[in-house]
Amino acid sequence: MTTLTEERLDTALGKVQLYRAGEGPTLVYLHSAGGEPTHGALEDLASDHTVLSPVFPGYGESEGIEQIDGMEDAVFHLLDVWDRLALDAPAVMGLSLGAWMAVELATRYPERVGRLILVNPVGLHIDGATPKELFGRPPNELAEDMFVDQSHPVAQMMHAMAEWSGDVGLQVEIPLEIVLPLYKSMAATAKLGWDPYLHNPKLRRRLARVTSPTLVVRGAQDTFVPAVHAETYAAEIPDARLEVIDGAAHLLPLEKPAELAALVRAFLDEGTA
Amino acid sequence: MNDRYAPRLMRFFSFHLMPYSALPADYDGPAWVTCPNTFYDPKLGHELYNRYIDELVAAETLGFDGVCVNEHHQNAYGDMPSPNLIAAILARETTRVKVAVVGNALPLYDPPTRVAEEFAMIDVISGGRLIAGFVVGGGPEYYSFSINPAHARERFYEAHDLIMKAWTEPGPFEFIGKHYRIRYVNTWPRPLQQPHPEVWIPGVGSLETMEFVARHRYAYMGIPYFHINVFERSFRLFREACEAEGYEADPLQAGWLVPIYVAETDEQARLEYEEHFWYFVRRLLPGITIQPPGYTTVRSLENILKGAGSFAVNLKTWEEVVEGHYAIVGSPDTVADILATDIHRLGTGNLLGLFQLGTLPHDLTMKNLGLFSEEVMPKLRAEFPEGQPVTGAAAEGVA
Numbered sequence: 181m182t183t184l185t186e187e188r189l190d191t192a193l194g195k196v197q198l199y200r201a202g203e204g205p206t207l208v209y210l211h212s213a214g215g216e217p218t219h220g221a222l223e224d225l226a227s228d229h230t231v232l233s234p235v236f237p238g239y240g241e242s243e244g245i246e247q248i249d250g251m252e253d254a255v256f257h258l259l260d261v262w263d264r265l266a267l268d269a270p271a272v273m274g275l276s277l278g279a280w281m282a283v284e285l286a287t288r289y290p291e292r293v294g295r296l297i298l299v300n301p302v303g304l305h306i307d308g309a310t311p312k313e314l315f316g317r318p319p320n321e322l323a324e325d326m327f328v329d330q331s332h333p334v335a336q337m338m339h340a341m342a343e344w345s346g347d348v349g350l351q352v353e354i355p356l357e358i359v360l361p362l363y364k365s366m367a368a369t370a371k372l373g374w375d376p377y378l379h380n381p382k383l384r385r386r387l388a389r390v391t392s393p394t395l396v397v398r399g400a401q402d403t404f405v406p407a408v409h410a411e412t413y414a415a416e417i418p419d420a421r422l423e424v425i426d427g428a429a430h431l432l433p434l435e436k437p438a439e440l441a442a443l444v445r446a447f448l449d450e451g452t453a
Numbered sequence: 454m455n456d457r458y459a460p461r462l463m464r465f466f467s468f469h470l471m472p473y474s475a476l477p478a479d480y481d482g483p484a485w486v487t488c489p490n491t492f493y494d495p496k497l498g499h500e501l502y503n504r505y506i507d508e509l510v511a512a513e514t515l516g517f518d519g520v521c522v523n524e525h526h527q528n529a530y531g532d533m534p535s536p537n538l539i540a541a542i543l544a545r546e547t548t549r550v551k552v553a554v555v556g557n558a559l560p561l562y563d564p565p566t567r568v569a570e571e572f573a574m575i576d577v578i579s580g581g582r583l584i585a586g587f588v589v590g591g592g593p594e595y596y597s598f599s600i601n602p603a604h605a606r607e608r609f610y611e612a613h614d615l616i617m618k619a620w621t622e623p624g625p626f627e628f629i630g631k632h633y634r635i636r637y638v639n640t641w642p643r644p645l646q647q648p649h650p651e652v653w654i655p656g657v658g659s660l661e662t663m664e665f666v667a668r669h670r671y672a673y674m675g676i677p678y679f680h681i682n683v684f685e686r687s688f689r690l691f692r693e694a695c696e697a698e699g700y701e702a703d704p705l706q707a708g709w710l711v712p713i714y715v716a717e718t719d720e721q722a723r724l725e726y727e728e729h730f731w732y733f734v735r736r737l738l739p740g741i742t743i744q745p746p747g748y749t750t751v752r753s754l755e756n757i758l759k760g761a762g763s764f765a766v767n768l769k770t771w772e773e774v775v776e777g778h779y780a781i782v783g784s785p786d787t788v789a790d791i792l793a794t795d796i797h798r799l800g801t802g803n804l805l806g807l808f809q810l811g812t813l814p815h816d817l818t819m820k821n822l823g824l825f826s827e828e829v830m831p832k833l834r835a836e837f838p839e840g841q842p843v844t845g846a847a848a849e850g851v852a
Contacts, residue, residue: 315745367746368747
């Protein structure tokens with residue numbers, strides 16, 4: 181396990197946080213709406229890969245969200261990050277929103293993505309299978325979709341948050357140091373995914389343009405995004421396969437880091453064999 | 454008592470929300486966004502609309518300076534998705550009072566020249582009695598419209614600029630903004646009040662909104678149902694925003710909206726009013742406070758959250774209602790005394806009374822309006838002599 185360390189990267193939109201660790205083939209990680217810059221699966225993979233995890237504008241301390249209005253802007257930002265890090269076509273792993281962003285890049289600039297790993301991806305609209313509400317839902321309710329194990333520390337924090345957020349019972353002292361960064365992350369997510377809700381209506385018919393070998397990973401108990409999303413990505417990206425990890429919900433890398441790292445390592449090794 | 458901010462002038466408005474009074478007894482969900490519209494009985498709605506319009510129209514003969522309506526969507530709390538329709542009726546049913554639409558939720562109108570047109574229609578039909586309210590829209594509206602809340606402020610400011618330009622500059626002209634692009638802006642009719650109607654902006658404590666109102670020399674309306682301390686803080690921050698713009702706020706640039714109930718005695722007032730107030734607080738308010746992401750800036754959110762704990766939805770006892778001045782309830786003397794003290798304290802030249810709320814029936818509403826008009830308003834008028842609105846100042850701010 182190798183801890184990722186934080187540095188700052190100058191981009192066209194401003195300074196962004198970049199977390200980095202390890203040596204070896206490069207893997208870029210794109211975080212979810214939660215803005216998690218690192219987790220156990222990345223620390224595991226960093227033992228034999230160069231792991232780069234840029235924090236998107238509007239999350240954490242990264243600047244530039246005022247210049248982002250949607251996925252097109254996000255893709256141009258990623259191209260800029262790639263160029264500044266002298267990355268040609270790295271392997272890219274994204275979680276949820278980050279996976280959607282990775283596919284947007286891979287459909288438009290397939291030559292800039294080596295291998296592609298999509299963990300519980302959003303980004304598609306499938307009739308009757310819209311992801312559940314993300315915005316403004318009571319955090320304790322959201323925690324049930326994010327984790328199988330409600331005793332996970334993050335799930336525990338979300339349950340605690342229900343006491344001082346949402347619509348009812350704003351009676352207690354609100355810890356602004358926790359609420360304001362979360363609000364900031366959700367505001368950034370709204371820029372990308374409020375309307376259309378967590379999808380790009382044109383993305384599905386562009387999936388055939390992805391040239392990267394692709395691994396789609398789904399948490400078997402992910403109740404936030406219906407299974408048909410991962411299945412559709414796996415079926416319609418030309419060189420893709422689907423793996424399902426049992427005992428994980430939407431925030432799979434937080435719940436099953438070792439299992440995810442093992443799948444990803446094997447998939448990345450296929451590319452270097 | 455500190456009288457530095459006491460208004461020299463005072464105007465009285467009767468505000469109506471047009472609430473839905475018959476949510477099923479066993480429904481305990483929110484009154485907003487997802488409250489099933491199968492609960493709405495159009496036959497009852499027919500009675501309610503006509504009754505509520507009568508209650509507003511009565512304000513004219515009762516000596517009020519104006520009537521107020523506002524815009525909300527997909528909810529049971531206030532059934533005026535188009536306040537402009539009601540304002541158009543009021544323009545015809547009254548001859549003297551100001552008709553204040555507080556306001557149109559600008560980001561929900563695309564293109565917002567629709568607001569410039571409809572407001573100008575009301576102004577022309579009413580003979581120049583419109584007060585034009587512009588509002589960002591409540592959090593729930595961003596769910597009901599799927600308009601991106603992260604664009605709420607940008608759209609609001611841009612729509613405002615477009616409307617004011619449409620009213621004050623000769624058409625046709627081209628407007629190319631980020632959110633609205635119109636090759637030929639040339640709105641007919643033009644407003645009767647020149648250069649434009651008086652502008653009011655409701656706010657919930659967002660610093661950006663206060664600074665915007667101060668910059669344009671508009672009037673700031675405090676959105677209700679908070680502890681009186683929160684209003685005191687908001688109006689102080691608004692006056693500071695005006696000072697930062699280099700002028701002292703006119704009391705007519707501030708308005709306080711508050712539920713009011715007057716009866717013969719204090720005991721009778723509470724007896725007649727309390728259950729209807731609780732229906733309002735416990736059945737119609739839940740869901741109103743949802744804050745969609747990006748709807749306000751982090752800086753403003755911090756300020757809003759400081760007041761959030763005191764929002765009326767958290768009220769448990771009548772003592773809390775009285776202590777926080779969430780509603781001013783009592784005999785004519787009691788109500789006049791409390792209002793006079795509070796108006797001195799807040800420095801607000803416009804009193805927007807909410808004389809009907811929740812399930813308060815027509816007869817009690819009319820009695821309330823009558824007692825307020827005959828026995829409270831004269832005392833307050835003596836305390837704060839009647840004056841003229843700040844239209845001139847508003848006009849300067851736009852030039």
